[in-house]
Amino acid sequence: MMTSSRFVVCQEADKLATRSAGRELCAQLISRLQDSLHVTLDFQGVSLTPSFADEFLGMTIQRLGRDQFKRRVTMVNVSESAKVLIRHILNARARQASVLESDPTLIRQHA
Amino acid sequence: MEATTPAEVEDWLADLNVLLQAGGVNAPPFLKPHHLVTLSLALREKGPNFLTFPERLMGYAARMGVWEAVGLICPVVVKKKREAAVRLCELNRLVDRQRVGDVADKLARVAFSNQPPPLDKDSCDSVYIMLSELAENCYAHARIADDLHGLACAQAWYRGGRAQIAIVDSGIGLRQSLSENPSTAGLIMGANAAEVATHYGVSSKPELGHKGYGLTLARGIAEANPGTMFYLHSHGEALSVTNGEASSYRVPVHQVFPGTLVVFEWPIDVPLRVASVYASWPDAEGEIDDDFF
Numbered sequence: 438m439m440t441s442s443r444f445v446v447c448q449e450a451d452k453l454a455t456r457s458a459g460r461e462l463c464a465q466l467i468s469r470l471q472d473s474l475h476v477t478l479d480f481q482g483v484s485l486t487p488s489f490a491d492e493f494l495g496m497t498i499q500r501l502g503r504d505q506f507k508r509r510v511t512m513v514n515v516s517e518s519a520k521v522l523i524r525h526i527l528n529a530r531a532r533q534a535s536v537l538e539s540d541p542t543l544i545r546q547h548a
Numbered sequence: 549m550e551a552t553t554p555a556e557v558e559d560w561l562a563d564l565n566v567l568l569q570a571g572g573v574n575a576p577p578f579l580k581p582h583h584l585v586t587l588s589l590a591l592r593e594k595g596p597n598f599l600t601f602p603e604r605l606m607g608y609a610a611r612m613g614v615w616e617a618v619g620l621i622c623p624v625v626v627k628k629k630r631e632a633a634v635r636l637c638e639l640n641r642l643v644d645r646q647r648v649g650d651v652a653d654k655l656a657r658v659a660f661s662n663q664p665p666p667l668d669k670d671s672c673d674s675v676y677i678m679l680s681e682l683a684e685n686c687y688a689h690a691r692i693a694d695d696l697h698g699l700a701c702a703q704a705w706y707r708g709g710r711a712q713i714a715i716v717d718s719g720i721g722l723r724q725s726l727s728e729n730p731s732t733a734g735l736i737m738g739a740n741a742a743e744v745a746t747h748y749g750v751s752s753k754p755e756l757g758h759k760g761y762g763l764t765l766a767r768g769i770a771e772a773n774p775g776t777m778f779y780l781h782s783h784g785e786a787l788s789v790t791n792g793e794a795s796s797y798r799v800p801v802h803q804v805f806p807g808t809l810v811v812f813e814w815p816i817d818v819p820l821r822v823a824s825v826y827a828s829w830p831d832a833e834g835e836i837d838d839d840f841f
Contacts (some may be wrong), residue, residue: 454649454680456758484673486680487761487826503837512841518670518823520841525829528836 442473447482459492466497470509481514490522495530503531549578549708552813554779554788557582558803561781564590565802575602579609581714582779582811585699588617588639589716589807593696595619613638617699635661637702642687652679655702659711659816662704674822675713678769681762682715682810689719689808704816711816718807721783725752742780742787743796748829766812767794768825776814781805 447453450462469476498506506527515523560576564586567573576583579601591599599620601609606624609615615622617639637658640651656676660667679700686698696718704711719725723741726732729752735744744750746767751758763780770778770789778789784804787796814820 454652455645455684457645458649484676486677487759487765488681488684491759507837507840515841516670516673518673518821518826521823521826524838524840525826525831527840528831531837 439473441475441477442469443477443479444469445479445481447480453483453489454486456488456492459489460496462489462493463496463500466493466510467500470501475509475511478510478512479514480512480516480519483519485519485522487522487526490519491526491530494523495526498527499530499533503527506531549705549710551710551775552580552582552712552777552811554777554786554790557779557781557809557811558786558799561586561799561805562803564805568594575605579605579612581701581703581712582809584609584612584614584617584639584701585714585716586805586809588614589696589699589718590805591618593694593718611636611638612701617641635659635704635706639699639701642683642690642698642700645684645687648683648687649680651700652676652683655679655683655700655713658702658713659704659814662706663816668819670823671820674769674820677822678762678765678812679713679715681765683762685760685762686715686717686808686810689725690717691719694718706816709815709817710813712811712813714812715810716807721808723783723785726750728752729754731755740785740787740796740798742782742785743794745782746780746787746794763810764829765822765825766810768828769820769822770794770812770814772824773814773818773820775818776820777811779809779811782808 444466449465450458466476501509560583563573568590599615599618607627610622610624610626635658637654642648642651653676656672656679659675660672683700686700690696690698698715698717700715702711702713722745723736726736726741726745731754732750732752735750745760746763748764749759751760766778767789770776771792771794774792780787781799783806784799786799787794
C-alpha cells in the first residue's frame with residue numbers, strides 16, 4: 438500500500454458538473470484509498486457544483502466516517518466559495534452517517 | 549435593453565397559447581431567450597410543418613436555431629454577424645447528461661465574454677454552478693421518450709448591461725413530481741409548488757440524496773441581488789423574484805405553460821456570489837466541523 442497519493446480532480450474526469458460525474462469520481466477516490474493511506478485532493482481549476490460535491494465528497498465521508506475522512510483525505514487549492522459548500526456538505530453527510538451508524542434497527546449496505 | 553418583468557413573460561405565454569390554438573399571433577418587439585425556449589418546445593410537441601416570423605426577426609430566430617429546435621429545416625441562410633453589442637448562445641437541446649456541463653458553460657460564457665480583464669471569476673463560476681444544477685434538473689425531468697428534451701439558450705446585451713438565460717422542459721411539472729414522493733407530497737398540500745420547490749432540501753428524489761439545489765440557488769442569488777429577475781413557472785404555478793422580493797401565485801389559465809420554465813436575468817456588472825447562498829443554508833444538526841482544510 439502506498440503511503441500517500443495525489444488526486445487531481447480536474448484530471449480524473451472531463452465533466453465535473455453532474456451527480457453522475459460525482460458518483461464516478463467517488464468510486465475512483467474510494468478505490469484510491471484502498472491503495473493509499475492518505476490522498477491529497479487537488480481542486481485547482483475546478484468549479485464545484487453542489488450536486489457533484491455531494492456525490493463526490495459527501496458520499497466519501499459517508500463511507501469513511503468523519504474521523505477517517507479527516508485523517509486520510511486532505512483538500513488543497515479549494516476556492517473560498519467552494520470551502521463554504523464543502524463544509525456544508527461534509528457536515529450534513531457526516532451527520533447522516535453517524536445517525537445511520539447509531540441506529541441498531543437498520544440493515545446497512547454500501548453501494 | 550429594458551429589464552424583463554414576470555408580467556411580460558406571462559403575457560408572452562398567453563400569446564403562445566393563442567399561437568398554438570389559432571396558428572398565428574402578433575410577434576413581440578424583440579425575441580428574448582424566454583420567447584425562444586417556450587416557443588420551440590411547444591412547437592416541437594405540436595409538430596408543425598411550417599414556421600415563419602416577421603422579416604425583422606427571421607435572421608435572429610435563425611441564428612438562435614429555432615427551426616432546428618422545433619424539428620424543421622431553417623428556411624434562411626444564417627449570416628454570422630459582428631457581435632459587438634450582443635452575445636448569443638443558441639438553443640441547446642439537453643439530449644444527454646454528459647452535455648449538461650458543456651451547455652451550462654456555454655450559457656454562462658455569454659454574459660462574461662465581453663468583460664474587460666480581470667474576469668470576475670466568482671460571478672462566472674456562480675452562474676455556471678447555478679446553470680449546471682438547473683440544466684441537470686431540466687434533463688432529468690424532460691420527456692425524453694417523446695423526443696422532447698429540455699431546451700436552454702441565453703443572450704447578453706452588453707450596451708444594455710443585462711443577460712438572460714432561459715431553460716424549459718415539458719415534464720410533468722413540480723406539483724406532480726413532488727406529489728409522487730410520499731416524503732414531499734405533504735409539503736405542497738395547500739401550498740404553491742413553485743414556492744416550495746425553491747426551498748432548501750426540497751426535491752422529488754430525496755431518497756437519492758437530491759436536494760433541489762438549482763432552484764434554491766437561483767432564488768437565493770436573485771434575492772441577494774436587486775436588479776435580478778428570477779421567474780419559475782410550472783403548469784400554472786409561478787414564483788418570481790424581482791428587486792430582491794419573492795412572490796408566488798397561480799397564473800390565469802390563458803397564461804399557463806404546460807411544462808416548467810426558468811428565466812434568470814441580471815445586470816452583468818453586478819457581482820453574483822453563490823457562496824453567500826451556501827452560507828445561508830441551514831447547518832446540519834449535531835457536530836459542526838470547520839476543520840476540513
